Amino acid sequence: MTDAALAAPAGPSSEQLREQLEPVRTVLLENARSQAEQIIGEAHAAADAVVADATETADGEIRRAVDRARAAAQARSDQRLEQARAGAHRHILRTKGDVTHRLTLATHQAVLDLRSDPRYPDLLAHLERLARSQLGPDAEIERDPEGLGGVIGRHGSRRVDYTLPALGDRALNQLGDDTEQLWT
Numbered sequence: 001m002t003d004a005a006l007a008a009p010a011g012p013s014s015e016q017l018r019e020q021l022e023p024v025r026t027v028l029l030e031n032a033r034s035q036a037e038q039i040i041g042e043a044h045a046a047a048d049a050v051v052a053d054a055t056e057t058a059d060g061e062i063r064r065a066v067d068r069a070r071a072a073a074q075a076r077s078d079q080r081l082e083q084a085r086a087g088a089h090r091h092i093l094r095t096k097g098d099v100t101h102r103l104t105l106a107t108h109q110a111v112l113d114l115r116s117d118p119r120y121p122d123l124l125a126h127l128e129r130l131a132r133s134q135l136g137p138d139a140e141i142e143r144d145p146e147g148l149g150g151v152i153g154r155h156g157s158r159r160v161d162y163t164l165p166a167l168g169d170r171a172l173n174q175l176g177d178d179t180e181q182l183w184t
Contacts, residue, residue, distance in 0.1 A: 012130060020126075021171050043095035047088035054084030104172065111168035115149045127151035127162040134160050 012020070058077035062070070114120055128141050131153030139155040149164035 012133075018174065021167070021174065043092050047091055050088050050091065051081075051084050054080055104169075107168040107172055108165045111164040111171075112149055114164060115144070120149075124151060128153075131160045131162060 058080050061080075062073050062077055064073075114123065117123075124143055128143060128151050131141055131151050132139050135153050135155035135158055139153045142152040142154075144150070145152055145163060148166075150167060151160075151162040153160040153162070
Protein backbone atom coordinates (compact mmCIF):
# COMPACT_ATOMS: atom_id res chain seq x y z
CA MET A 1 0.00 0.00 0.00
CA THR A 2 1.15 3.51 -0.67
CA ASP A 3 1.53 6.13 2.04
CA ALA A 4 -1.42 7.96 0.50
CA ALA A 5 -3.61 4.87 0.88
CA LEU A 6 -2.66 4.58 4.58
CA ALA A 7 -3.39 8.22 5.38
CA ALA A 8 -6.61 8.96 7.24
CA PRO A 9 -9.35 10.34 5.02
CA ALA A 10 -9.57 14.08 5.05
CA GLY A 11 -12.23 15.50 7.34
CA PRO A 12 -14.80 17.97 6.21
CA SER A 13 -13.51 21.26 4.93
CA SER A 14 -13.82 24.36 7.07
CA GLU A 15 -16.54 25.48 4.64
CA GLN A 16 -18.48 22.25 5.24
CA LEU A 17 -18.07 22.66 9.00
CA ARG A 18 -19.18 26.26 8.72
CA GLU A 19 -22.29 25.17 6.78
CA GLN A 20 -23.02 22.41 9.29
CA LEU A 21 -22.68 24.78 12.22
CA GLU A 22 -24.51 27.72 10.59
CA PRO A 23 -27.92 26.98 12.23
CA VAL A 24 -26.25 26.74 15.64
CA ARG A 25 -24.22 29.87 14.93
CA THR A 26 -27.35 31.80 13.90
CA VAL A 27 -29.30 30.84 17.02
CA LEU A 28 -26.31 31.52 19.27
CA LEU A 29 -25.66 34.89 17.67
CA GLU A 30 -29.33 35.90 18.02
CA ASN A 31 -29.40 34.81 21.65
CA ALA A 32 -26.08 36.48 22.33
CA ARG A 33 -27.17 39.74 20.73
CA SER A 34 -30.38 39.77 22.70
CA GLN A 35 -28.65 39.05 25.99
CA ALA A 36 -25.81 41.41 25.22
CA GLU A 37 -28.19 44.26 24.35
CA GLN A 38 -30.00 43.82 27.63
CA ILE A 39 -26.84 43.56 29.71
CA ILE A 40 -25.10 46.39 27.87
CA GLY A 41 -28.19 48.57 28.33
CA GLU A 42 -28.04 47.87 32.05
CA ALA A 43 -24.30 48.54 32.10
CA HIS A 44 -24.71 51.84 30.25
CA ALA A 45 -27.50 52.88 32.61
CA ALA A 46 -25.34 52.01 35.61
CA ALA A 47 -22.37 53.84 34.09
CA ASP A 48 -24.55 56.88 33.35
CA ALA A 49 -25.76 56.86 36.95
CA VAL A 50 -22.18 56.73 38.23
CA VAL A 51 -21.15 59.59 35.96
CA ALA A 52 -24.30 61.58 36.84
CA ASP A 53 -23.70 61.07 40.57
CA ALA A 54 -20.05 62.07 40.24
CA THR A 55 -21.01 65.12 38.18
CA GLU A 56 -23.62 66.17 40.74
CA THR A 57 -21.12 65.75 43.57
CA ALA A 58 -18.51 67.69 41.64
CA ASP A 59 -20.97 70.51 40.85
CA GLY A 60 -21.92 70.74 44.55
CA GLU A 61 -18.28 71.01 45.53
CA ILE A 62 -17.73 73.73 42.99
CA ARG A 63 -20.67 75.76 44.34
CA ARG A 64 -19.47 75.42 47.96
CA ALA A 65 -15.85 76.17 47.11
CA VAL A 66 -16.32 79.23 44.89
CA ASP A 67 -15.56 81.70 47.73
CA ARG A 68 -12.57 79.72 49.05
CA ALA A 69 -10.77 78.38 46.02
CA ARG A 70 -12.58 78.12 42.77
CA ALA A 71 -9.54 76.84 40.89
CA ALA A 72 -8.78 74.12 43.48
CA ALA A 73 -12.40 72.96 43.53
CA GLN A 74 -12.44 72.71 39.74
CA ALA A 75 -9.28 70.60 39.79
CA ARG A 76 -10.82 68.22 42.35
CA SER A 77 -14.00 68.11 40.30
CA ASP A 78 -12.10 67.20 37.16
CA GLN A 79 -10.20 64.52 39.05
CA ARG A 80 -13.39 62.98 40.42
CA LEU A 81 -15.07 63.10 37.06
CA GLU A 82 -12.09 61.28 35.55
CA GLN A 83 -12.26 58.72 38.35
CA ALA A 84 -15.97 58.27 37.68
CA ARG A 85 -15.26 57.74 33.99
CA ALA A 86 -12.53 55.24 34.83
CA GLY A 87 -14.95 53.50 37.22
CA ALA A 88 -17.63 53.42 34.56
CA HIS A 89 -15.11 52.02 32.09
CA ARG A 90 -14.08 49.31 34.57
CA HIS A 91 -17.76 48.52 35.11
CA ILE A 92 -18.32 48.14 31.37
CA LEU A 93 -15.26 45.89 31.08
CA ARG A 94 -16.54 43.73 33.95
CA THR A 95 -19.91 43.62 32.23
CA LYS A 96 -18.29 42.52 28.97
CA GLY A 97 -16.56 39.71 30.85
CA ASP A 98 -19.85 38.79 32.48
CA VAL A 99 -21.64 38.81 29.12
CA THR A 100 -18.94 36.61 27.62
CA HIS A 101 -19.27 34.20 30.53
CA ARG A 102 -23.06 34.21 30.26
CA LEU A 103 -22.85 33.72 26.51
CA THR A 104 -20.61 30.70 27.01
CA LEU A 105 -22.97 29.25 29.63
CA ALA A 106 -26.01 29.95 27.44
CA THR A 107 -24.25 28.36 24.46
CA HIS A 108 -23.40 25.25 26.44
CA GLN A 109 -26.98 25.01 27.71
CA ALA A 110 -28.39 25.55 24.21
CA VAL A 111 -26.26 22.82 22.69
CA LEU A 112 -26.94 20.45 25.59
CA ASP A 113 -30.65 21.07 25.06
CA LEU A 114 -30.22 19.54 21.61
CA ARG A 115 -30.30 16.15 23.36
CA SER A 116 -34.06 16.52 23.78
CA ASP A 117 -34.58 17.40 20.12
CA PRO A 118 -36.19 14.56 18.12
CA ARG A 119 -33.45 15.00 15.50
CA TYR A 120 -30.70 14.32 18.06
CA PRO A 121 -30.20 10.66 17.00
CA ASP A 122 -29.61 11.87 13.43
CA LEU A 123 -27.07 14.40 14.75
CA LEU A 124 -25.27 11.65 16.69
CA ALA A 125 -25.16 9.48 13.56
CA HIS A 126 -23.78 12.42 11.56
CA LEU A 127 -21.12 13.16 14.18
CA GLU A 128 -20.14 9.49 14.33
CA ARG A 129 -19.75 9.39 10.53
CA LEU A 130 -17.67 12.56 10.72
CA ALA A 131 -15.40 11.06 13.41
CA ARG A 132 -14.98 7.83 11.44
CA SER A 133 -14.19 9.77 8.27
CA GLN A 134 -11.38 11.51 10.16
CA LEU A 135 -10.07 8.59 12.20
CA GLY A 136 -10.91 5.60 10.03
CA PRO A 137 -13.50 2.81 10.20
CA ASP A 138 -11.79 1.12 13.19
CA ALA A 139 -12.12 4.20 15.38
CA GLU A 140 -13.54 3.72 18.86
CA ILE A 141 -16.66 5.90 19.13
CA GLU A 142 -18.24 7.04 22.38
CA ARG A 143 -21.78 8.21 21.64
CA ASP A 144 -23.59 10.65 23.90
CA PRO A 145 -21.00 10.82 26.74
CA GLU A 146 -22.58 11.50 30.14
CA GLY A 147 -23.19 15.21 30.68
CA LEU A 148 -21.66 16.17 27.32
CA GLY A 149 -23.70 14.62 24.55
CA GLY A 150 -22.34 14.36 21.05
CA VAL A 151 -19.52 12.02 20.07
CA ILE A 152 -15.89 11.40 21.03
CA GLY A 153 -13.78 9.36 18.63
CA ARG A 154 -10.40 7.72 19.28
CA HIS A 155 -8.01 5.76 17.15
CA GLY A 156 -4.58 5.14 18.59
CA SER A 157 -3.20 8.44 19.82
CA ARG A 158 -5.60 10.46 17.68
CA ARG A 159 -8.82 11.85 19.12
CA VAL A 160 -11.71 13.98 17.86
CA ASP A 161 -14.09 15.78 20.18
CA TYR A 162 -17.57 16.37 18.82
CA THR A 163 -19.21 16.71 22.22
CA LEU A 164 -21.97 19.30 22.32
CA PRO A 165 -20.02 21.77 24.54
CA ALA A 166 -16.98 21.45 22.25
CA LEU A 167 -19.17 22.14 19.20
CA GLY A 168 -20.72 25.12 21.00
CA ASP A 169 -17.24 26.47 21.84
CA ARG A 170 -16.20 26.07 18.21
CA ALA A 171 -19.31 27.93 17.09
CA LEU A 172 -18.51 30.76 19.52
CA ASN A 173 -14.92 30.88 18.29
CA GLN A 174 -16.14 31.03 14.69
CA LEU A 175 -18.27 34.04 15.61
CA GLY A 176 -15.00 35.86 16.24
CA ASP A 177 -15.43 39.50 15.33
CA ASP A 178 -19.21 39.15 15.24
CA THR A 179 -19.25 39.10 19.04
CA GLU A 180 -17.26 42.37 19.09
CA GLN A 181 -20.18 43.96 17.23
CA LEU A 182 -22.27 43.34 20.34
CA TRP A 183 -20.35 46.11 22.12
CA THR A 184 -20.84 48.75 19.46
